[in-house]
Amino acid sequence: MARPPGGGAARPARAPPASGAPARPGHARQGSRGATVATPHTRRGDTRRRIQDAALSLFVQQGYEKTSLREIAEQLDVTKAALYYHFRTKEDILVSVFQDLARPLDDLIAWGREQPPTLETRRELLRRYSAALDEASPVFRFVQENQAAVRDLSVGETFKKRMFALFELIREEDAPLSGQVRAISALFTIHAGTFALRDIEGDPEEKRAAILEVALDLITAADGGGTAGRPG
Amino acid sequence: MARPPGGGAARPARAPPASGAPARPGHARQGSRGATVATPHTRRGDTRRRIQDAALSLFVQQGYEKTSLREIAEQLDVTKAALYYHFRTKEDILVSVFQDLARPLDDLIAWGREQPPTLETRRELLRRYSAALDEASPVFRFVQENQAAVRDLSVGETFKKRMFALFELIREEDAPLSGQVRAISALFTIHAGTFALRDIEGDPEEKRAAILEVALDLITAADGGGTAGRPG
Amino acid sequence: MARPPGGGAARPARAPPASGAPARPGHARQGSRGATVATPHTRRGDTRRRIQDAALSLFVQQGYEKTSLREIAEQLDVTKAALYYHFRTKEDILVSVFQDLARPLDDLIAWGREQPPTLETRRELLRRYSAALDEASPVFRFVQENQAAVRDLSVGETFKKRMFALFELIREEDAPLSGQVRAISALFTIHAGTFALRDIEGDPEEKRAAILEVALDLITAADGGGTAGRPG
Amino acid sequence: MARPPGGGAARPARAPPASGAPARPGHARQGSRGATVATPHTRRGDTRRRIQDAALSLFVQQGYEKTSLREIAEQLDVTKAALYYHFRTKEDILVSVFQDLARPLDDLIAWGREQPPTLETRRELLRRYSAALDEASPVFRFVQENQAAVRDLSVGETFKKRMFALFELIREEDAPLSGQVRAISALFTIHAGTFALRDIEGDPEEKRAAILEVALDLITAADGGGTAGRPG
DNA sequence: TATGAATGAGGCTTCATTCAT
DNA sequence: CATGAATGAAGCCTCATTCAT
Numbered sequence: 001m002a003r004p005p006g007g008g009a010a011r012p013a014r015a016p017p018a019s020g021a022p023a024r025p026g027h028a029r030q031g032s033r034g035a036t037v038a039t040p041h042t043r044r045g046d047t048r049r050r051i052q053d054a055a056l057s058l059f060v061q062q063g064y065e066k067t068s069l070r071e072i073a074e075q076l077d078v079t080k081a082a083l084y085y086h087f088r089t090k091e092d093i094l095v096s097v098f099q100d101l102a103r104p105l106d107d108l109i110a111w112g113r114e115q116p117p118t119l120e121t122r123r124e125l126l127r128r129y130s131a132a133l134d135e136a137s138p139v140f141r142f143v144q145e146n147q148a149a150v151r152d153l154s155v156g157e158t159f160k161k162r163m164f165a166l167f168e169l170i171r172e173e174d175a176p177l178s179g180q181v182r183a184i185s186a187l188f189t190i191h192a193g194t195f196a197l198r199d200i201e202g203d204p205e206e207k208r209a210a211i212l213e214v215a216l217d218l219i220t221a222a223d224g225g226g227t228a229g230r231p232g
Numbered sequence: 233m234a235r236p237p238g239g240g241a242a243r244p245a246r247a248p249p250a251s252g253a254p255a256r257p258g259h260a261r262q263g264s265r266g267a268t269v270a271t272p273h274t275r276r277g278d279t280r281r282r283i284q285d286a287a288l289s290l291f292v293q294q295g296y297e298k299t300s301l302r303e304i305a306e307q308l309d310v311t312k313a314a315l316y317y318h319f320r321t322k323e324d325i326l327v328s329v330f331q332d333l334a335r336p337l338d339d340l341i342a343w344g345r346e347q348p349p350t351l352e353t354r355r356e357l358l359r360r361y362s363a364a365l366d367e368a369s370p371v372f373r374f375v376q377e378n379q380a381a382v383r384d385l386s387v388g389e390t391f392k393k394r395m396f397a398l399f400e401l402i403r404e405e406d407a408p409l410s411g412q413v414r415a416i417s418a419l420f421t422i423h424a425g426t427f428a429l430r431d432i433e434g435d436p437e438e439k440r441a442a443i444l445e446v447a448l449d450l451i452t453a454a455d456g457g458g459t460a461g462r463p464g
Numbered sequence: 465m466a467r468p469p470g471g472g473a474a475r476p477a478r479a480p481p482a483s484g485a486p487a488r489p490g491h492a493r494q495g496s497r498g499a500t501v502a503t504p505h506t507r508r509g510d511t512r513r514r515i516q517d518a519a520l521s522l523f524v525q526q527g528y529e530k531t532s533l534r535e536i537a538e539q540l541d542v543t544k545a546a547l548y549y550h551f552r553t554k555e556d557i558l559v560s561v562f563q564d565l566a567r568p569l570d571d572l573i574a575w576g577r578e579q580p581p582t583l584e585t586r587r588e589l590l591r592r593y594s595a596a597l598d599e600a601s602p603v604f605r606f607v608q609e610n611q612a613a614v615r616d617l618s619v620g621e622t623f624k625k626r627m628f629a630l631f632e633l634i635r636e637e638d639a640p641l642s643g644q645v646r647a648i649s650a651l652f653t654i655h656a657g658t659f660a661l662r663d664i665e666g667d668p669e670e671k672r673a674a675i676l677e678v679a680l681d682l683i684t685a686a687d688g689g690g691t692a693g694r695p696g
Numbered sequence: 697m698a699r700p701p702g703g704g705a706a707r708p709a710r711a712p713p714a715s716g717a718p719a720r721p722g723h724a725r726q727g728s729r730g731a732t733v734a735t736p737h738t739r740r741g742d743t744r745r746r747i748q749d750a751a752l753s754l755f756v757q758q759g760y761e762k763t764s765l766r767e768i769a770e771q772l773d774v775t776k777a778a779l780y781y782h783f784r785t786k787e788d789i790l791v792s793v794f795q796d797l798a799r800p801l802d803d804l805i806a807w808g809r810e811q812p813p814t815l816e817t818r819r820e821l822l823r824r825y826s827a828a829l830d831e832a833s834p835v836f837r838f839v840q841e842n843q844a845a846v847r848d849l850s851v852g853e854t855f856k857k858r859m860f861a862l863f864e865l866i867r868e869e870d871a872p873l874s875g876q877v878r879a880i881s882a883l884f885t886i887h888a889g890t891f892a893l894r895d896i897e898g899d900p901e902e903k904r905a906a907i908l909e910v911a912l913d914l915i916t917a918a919d920g921g922g923t924a925g926r927p928g
Numbered sequence: 929t930a931t932g933a934a935t936g937a938g939g940c941t942t943c944a945t946t947c948a949t
Numbered sequence: 950c951a952t953g954a955a956t957g958a959a960g961c962c963t964c965a966t967t968c969a970t
């Protein structure tokens with residue numbers, strides 16, 4: 001019977017995306033692939049990827065619930081049935097996008113666990129998180145704006161776990177409550193700030209720097225103890 | 233029919249149901265009514281309110297898109313058509329809930345505009361915002377978790393405007409970028425912190441205090457300038 | 465129990481519209497009553513009439529099926545329930561309008577039956593029919609445009625019978641087929657011509673005259689026999 | 697999905713179902729297919745056509761508004777959703793039926809425009825119109841009986857335009873008013889006569905002939921001027 | 929003489945999904 | 950590698966109607 005791939009693990013033989021190699025940098029428009037080294041075949045076997053791209057793009061634009069498979073298919077000029085050749089369900093598309101795009105976060109957490117739990121580690125975590133956000137931005141934004149929809153999707157649980165893990169790495173276990181809050185706040189500052197500042201004036205790079213600065217201050221103050229935002 | 237109550241604002245003069253008085257304090261659980269003064273609660277004529285309560289409750293639990301009018305009706309043991317007697321559309325239910333529940337935020341903004349733009353005013357704004365959040369929490373949580381769904385609902389625009397107005401009051405117009413970020417961050421700390429800390433240990437009142445403390449520090453530091461978290 | 469009148473025959477005591485007196489001439493806009501002698505009470509007990517007027521007006525504008533009781537009620541600034549105080553069903557409203565407005569046609573048929581079946585009688589029937597159409601135009605137009613909708617309403621059967629009766633009076637029983645067709649054609653010319661020529665140029669009175677002239681010619685030719693349009 | 701067949705005109709190149717060829721002659725009863733050349737009628741792939749047939753049949757029987765998609769679907773033993781696979785809306789079904797069936801009228805108009813505007817042309821137009829009516833009868837009858845319903849459907853405008861075009865061809869531009877009326881009357885005689893005489897005695901072919909004769913007389917008289925119905 | 933509240937049926941439409949080809 | 954055809958469930962909404970007050 002038709003539909004060999006589709007499954008989570010059982011990918012078709014062709015081009016197993018394997019570890020983490022091609023990384024998909026831009027992810028900007030549908031069908032985007034490598035940047036410098038142009039992949040020659042314009043549309044050959046990359047349908048799966050194109051679906052992911054289109055789906056994410058629409059999910060981000062309109063929300064998960066409000067995006068129908070019809071729309072995704074239409075945007076790609078493919079039939080709905082084609083989507084089902086590549087993915088088992090609508091949720092599966094989302095999951096697959098996450099598997100690819102949330103890796104930076106996984107890597108970050110893995111890295112964090114290997115470091116000593118010093119202030120500098122925590123600061124570096126924030127720096128790296130900020131950078132990661134810049135890259136994988138769509139997924140994060142998607143999660144932020146679709147919390148309710150995503151809550152009882154497998155992806156929701158996954159994501160929550162990761163954020164919590166990150167939080168665990170960033171806070172100082174036995175700091176006072178205000179310290180914990182500062183840690184969370186640092187995280188949120190990066191997270192939400194990134195999106196909130198979009199609508200506001202200024203050079204993107206400068207803005208990112210400012211956000212990071214504030215977050216670092218927060219974490220530093222957290223370390224110092226309750227004297228709020230003042231390490232010294 | 234000629235004048236169903238469902239109309240936006242222009243309610244008919246007669247039959248003034250809850251023309252502003254009882255303010256609905258808790259609104260936490262479905263069907264919750266007055267706290268101190270026992271409202272008789274005749275279960276007749278309060279259907280409109282019951283719909284609002286049930287709807288909000290479900291919207292918060294499952295998200296706006298995933299909550300169907302059928303569910304709302306079933307929960308109230310009423311037909312769907314009954315909902316349509318009281319409200320013109322699904323969105324209208326949401327809007328009406330907002331009209332009632334977002335007032336604290338409006339009041340806060342109004343108050344803020346009458347004050348001199350001093351640091352102390354900004355601090356007081358944060359304090360009051362924190363208190364308001366505690367009360368109207370469901371609506372705010374709803375907005376936070378349903379951003380995508382709410383984006384192209386009239387309610388979305390409204391809410392965004394209000395948040396922006398609040399931001400305008402809280403930031404110092406010509407502070408450096410990092411100051412602006414700190415202002416936003418203070419707001420988010422209260423906002424998101426309130427929800428994020430729910431899943432975490434500790435006494436609610438203490439947590440609120442800690443969150444507020446951090447936010448106040450942020451705004452204070454913002455005032456001091458770029459020296460991040462350190463006013464002096 | 466409420467709802468004393470409503471029924472077809474059992475009208476409330478107040479102002480039994482009785483025979484055919486007030487005739488309702490203009491029927492132009494909602495609430496129109498006598499022309500010269502202004503009825504003083506602007507809105508007292510005439511609700512029944514106002515409903516009929518509004519209903520007919522909407523039925524004509526939008527069609528019977530597409531006009532809802534809500535719309536009628538809204539236009540009168542009354543509740544739907546009020547309509548049900550005056551009429552038992554939606555169809556009843558239509559029926560009542562017909563009862564009042566189709567009388568000219570009944571009278572015409574009655575008159576025709578008392579006359580000798582001469583050509584001149586037939587010609588006079590057409591003349592009077594043309595005049596009747598001008599007055600009761602809305603109902604006729606309504607029937608013409610809502611044939612499908614009206615077909616299985618009691619009103620449909622009634623109307624069909626009347627038109628057939630008129631046809632019987634106008635045709636010459638044992639004329640050749642083409643004569644019969646000419647008779648029908650004469651009727652249709654008046655009927656449809658009245659509506660079709662609306663969108664076209666010219667003075668209304670002149671147009672009516674022209675239509676009548678053609679119809680009279682047709683009936684005259686019909687009388688002459690098969691020699692098509694030539695009496696002599 | 698990407699390209700459902702339901703699209704208005706721009707059908708995809710492949711899968712050209714009925715791209716103009718078989719013209720669907722009778723279309724009288726539901727499911728009727730070709731007459732002389734036995735179409736295999738595999739009951740597979742002809743669903744679109746079957747929908748059109750069933751729909752027209754029901755539209756004619758009960759009227760457009762009173763025919764629900766449920767009924768259509770039930771009659772075909774298909775789900776409502778199946779209808780939506782083939783057509784985008786209820787109106788679309790109607791439109792598609794028209795596109796196929798109103799062509800004879802279009803052709804007639806096109807032909808008329810190429811002829812010199814002589815009396816004989818006008819007479820031939822009537823003859824051909826009478827023949828066309830006989831064939832595409834259901835659609836015309838449908839329009840006649842559902843004027844109100846069809847008025848604000850795209851199909852209504854279209855049809856009106858066509859009838860007006862035909863009228864323009866048939867009348868003599870600068871004839872006196874009565875001449876114009878005669879032209880319209882000729883059209884209506886064919887149009888309405890065709891339906892009105894159904895309920896009446898006699899051989900169909902004879903009836904058609906009689907109707908045509910009267911119409912031709914009318915147009916001839918129109919040409920002669922005001923002497924109504926008399927060619928000589 | 930009406931209204932307020934509600935109902936049950938049904939309308940059109942869309943969705944995620946399936947499966948033979 | 951994909952399409953064409955279809956389904957069952959459900960969505961939002963509107964309608965004519967009822968009945969206690």
